[in-house]
Amino acid sequence: MRWLLDIDRRIIFLLVLVLIVLATVLQDRIEFPIVSSSPVDGVYDAIDGLPAGSPVLLSMDYDPASQAELEPMNRAVLRHLFRKDLRITGMTHWPRGLNFVEQVVQSTAREFDDLSVEVRTFDSKKAATDHLALVKTKPDEAAKVKAQLATVNIGRERAEAPIQYEPRLYTLLDEVEKGLAAEPFEQGAKHHVLTVVERKPTKEYGKDYCYLGVRLGAAILIINMGQSLFDAFPADKYGTPTRELAGQGKVLEGVSKLGDFKYLMVVAAGISAEQWIIYGSQKYGFPMGVGCTAVMAPDLYPYLNSKQITGILGGAKGAWEYEAKIRVPDKATSRVPAQTMAHVLVILLVIFCNVAYLMVGRSKPPGAR
Amino acid sequence: MATLDVPEKKGAPSIGDILFYVVLFNLFLWGSLFAFLHEDGHDLRVNGVFNYEALGVLIATGVTLALYSFLYKDNPFFKAAENLYVGVGLGYELVLVWYSSIKPDLYKPLIRYAVRYELWQEGAIKGQPDFWLLIPLFLGLLLLSRFIPRLSWLSRWAFAFYVGFGAGASIPNVIASNVLQQLKYTLVPIPFDAGFLAAFNTVVILLGVVSVLLYFFFSIEHRGAVGIVSKVGVWFLMICFGASFGYTVMGRMALLVQRVDFLIHGWLRL
Numbered sequence: 001m002r003w004l005l006d007i008d009r010r011i012i013f014l015l016v017l018v019l020i021v022l023a024t025v026l027q028d029r030i031e032f033p034i035v036s037s038s039p040v041d042g043v044y045d046a047i048d049g050l051p052a053g054s055p056v057l058l059s060m061d062y063d064p065a066s067q068a069e070l071e072p073m074n075r076a077v078l079r080h081l082f083r084k085d086l087r088i089t090g091m092t093h094w095p096r097g098l099n100f101v102e103q104v105v106q107s108t109a110r111e112f113d114d115l116s117v118e119v120r121t122f123d124s125k126k127a128a129t130d131h132l133a134l135v136k137t138k139p140d141e142a143a144k145v146k147a148q149l150a151t152v153n154i155g156r157e158r159a160e161a162p163i164q165y166e167p168r169l170y171t172l173l174d175e176v177e178k179g180l181a182a183e184p185f186e187q188g189a190k191h192h193v194l195t196v197v198e199r200k201p202t203k204e205y206g207k208d209y210c211y212l213g214v215r216l217g218a219a220i221l222i223i224n225m226g227q228s229l230f231d232a233f234p235a236d237k238y239g240t241p242t243r244e245l246a247g248q249g250k251v252l253e254g255v256s257k258l259g260d261f262k263y264l265m266v267v268a269a270g271i272s273a274e275q276w277i278i279y280g281s282q283k284y285g286f287p288m289g290v291g292c293t294a295v296m297a298p299d300l301y302p303y304l305n306s307k308q309i310t311g312i313l314g315g316a317k318g319a320w321e322y323e324a325k326i327r328v329p330d331k332a333t334s335r336v337p338a339q340t341m342a343h344v345l346v347i348l349l350v351i352f353c354n355v356a357y358l359m360v361g362r363s364k365p366p367g368a369r
Numbered sequence: 370m371a372t373l374d375v376p377e378k379k380g381a382p383s384i385g386d387i388l389f390y391v392v393l394f395n396l397f398l399w400g401s402l403f404a405f406l407h408e409d410g411h412d413l414r415v416n417g418v419f420n421y422e423a424l425g426v427l428i429a430t431g432v433t434l435a436l437y438s439f440l441y442k443d444n445p446f447f448k449a450a451e452n453l454y455v456g457v458g459l460g461y462e463l464v465l466v467w468y469s470s471i472k473p474d475l476y477k478p479l480i481r482y483a484v485r486y487e488l489w490q491e492g493a494i495k496g497q498p499d500f501w502l503l504i505p506l507f508l509g510l511l512l513l514s515r516f517i518p519r520l521s522w523l524s525r526w527a528f529a530f531y532v533g534f535g536a537g538a539s540i541p542n543v544i545a546s547n548v549l550q551q552l553k554y555t556l557v558p559i560p561f562d563a564g565f566l567a568a569f570n571t572v573v574i575l576l577g578v579v580s581v582l583l584y585f586f587f588s589i590e591h592r593g594a595v596g597i598v599s600k601v602g603v604w605f606l607m608i609c610f611g612a613s614f615g616y617t618v619m620g621r622m623a624l625l626v627q628r629v630d631f632l633i634h635g636w637l638r639l
Contacts, residue, residue: 020622069620278546282542294619305554308546316623316626334630338630339622
């Protein structure tokens with residue numbers, strides 16, 4: 001029986017890998033219900049309750065090592081902030097995340113572009129796929145096929161007839177440039193091919209959002225920002241003076257220090273979440289929410305209980321719950337099957353090991369009386 | 370611990386090792402070929418230009434497989450990938466720290482302003498460097514004296530300033546946030562009107578705080594009533610560690626799931 005406790009750990013690694021690979025390959029066919037928890041509701045409700053035009057600070061303190069857990073929740077929060085027409089000020093404490101999170105901000109802002117699309121409708125998937133191939137090889141001929149013009153804004157969940165908005169449009173139209181077509185998609189009994197004719201940005205840098213970049217100093221930076229945002233960040237990442245960004249109709253209008261922000265959202269992989277609570281929210285009196293890696297989440301629950309933060313997005317679970325709240329199933333949601341299967345396997349292995357331990361404990365070693 | 374391989378010769382890779390490396394290499398080779406050759410795969414050229422993004426995906430895949438090969442055994446591929454990660458990360462961060470912090474906060478106001486004037490630097494006078502910056506520069510250089518054994522004692526001055534400022538800034542804020550605020554919401558009346566769950570939650574939190582604090586109070590012997598309460602504290606600690614461990618498992622699995630997702634959808638384009 002002792003062999004039960006001596007199973008090579010590499011077999012367990014292989015088992016986990018096989019299960020996750022299978023779940024990832026079959027992720028479109030497996031669906032689990034997602035119900036948001038009260039810590040996630042706390043963040044969502046706090047942001048949803050802000051009036052349009054409120055200035056919000058988003059501190060994205062992570063790097064590629066924590067991308068798996070934090071980028072999906074960062075993106076989901078950004079979508080919510082943009083959708084609510086809040087004035088977003090982004091920053092980071094981590095130099096390694098400087099350009100990395102900038103891409104997330106810029107790409108999320110692009111999701112709110114008004115896309116003028118030509119909609120070509122086909123009765124069969126093959127006809128739609130053939131047309132897509134024609135767009136790539138002979139665009140002039142493809143342009144001659146009869147089309148209807150429609151405006152789509154995936155960030156605002158809007159689409160004009162003949163298509164209806166659905167979350168799939170996020171993955172279909174994201175990153176599709178002018179003149180190019182998205183993959184065919186089926187709606188009703190028809191197959192549509194959308195060709196982007198024009199992209200018109202609705203979110204303007206400097207007016208709707210800005211990115212201050214990185215400054216070192218951690219807690220000292222926070223205290224500095226609490227006294228004067230312009231001293232802490234004399235310019236944004238692109239060299240524009242922050243005093244200029246605080247002008248009439250600009251993103252930092254009415255904001256000169258931390259206390260002027262209506263909400264702070266921290267997406268953090270390290271201790272900066274606690275530092276923001278201790279040196280920021282507690283000291284200068286503004287509400288805040290936290291998104292963090294799963295490892296850090298247990299340490300932050302005391303702050304939630306004492307109402308020092310409005311809510312917590314803890315790890316991948318927090319990310320997929322927030323995606324469900326904003327009705328945009330993205331990367332985190334697609335990983336639910338694999339994550340769930342892995343957890344079930346770990347639970348079964350823990351039970352197995354405990355049973356094996358008890359059984360071995362009861363059995364006597366060879367030669368014993 | 371049972372192993373899968375039988376070493377033939379001390380110091381030489383075993384048959385199992387060789388088989389593993391061959392399988393890994395072939396997985397990378399044939400997987401990459403598949404990734405480029407199948408219908409929805411990567412293109413070698415995009416708009417007439419070489420597809421560097423696909424090259425990046427290949428490198429990322431190679432490094433991912435090399436790092437995960439550690440789960441079988443420590444090996445040169447893992448060591449190479451690990452050192453590559455440390456080196457690239459350090460180099461990248463060094464450059465970023467120079468351009469985001471040292472250059473705008475020290476080099477420009479102290480040295481360049483003697484030559485050029487930047488509009489956004491508040492308080493800087495045209496043609497005059499900001500001499501106050503000499504103090505933090507001097508303290509920073511004192512820190513580096515630790516690398517010279519004869520002069521390492523000088524770094525204590527910088528550390529004293531560092532520790533003193535840090536303690537002065539952190540102690541009142543940490544006490545206000547982590548002690549007083551936490552106490553305020555622990556010692557609250559039981560909210561019977563908010564429902565059974567809220568009331569029960571309040572009682573559990575209070576019980577947990579008191580019992581765990583008593584467990585760590587070693588000035589009296591843990592016997593009798595004190596012993597019982599401290600044992601309750603131990604249970605609370607166990608449950609806390611279990612929850613923390615569960616969250617840690619979730620975090621690590623999420624990282625693995627993301628890597629597998631990259632390999633299947635980013636690399637193989639399935």
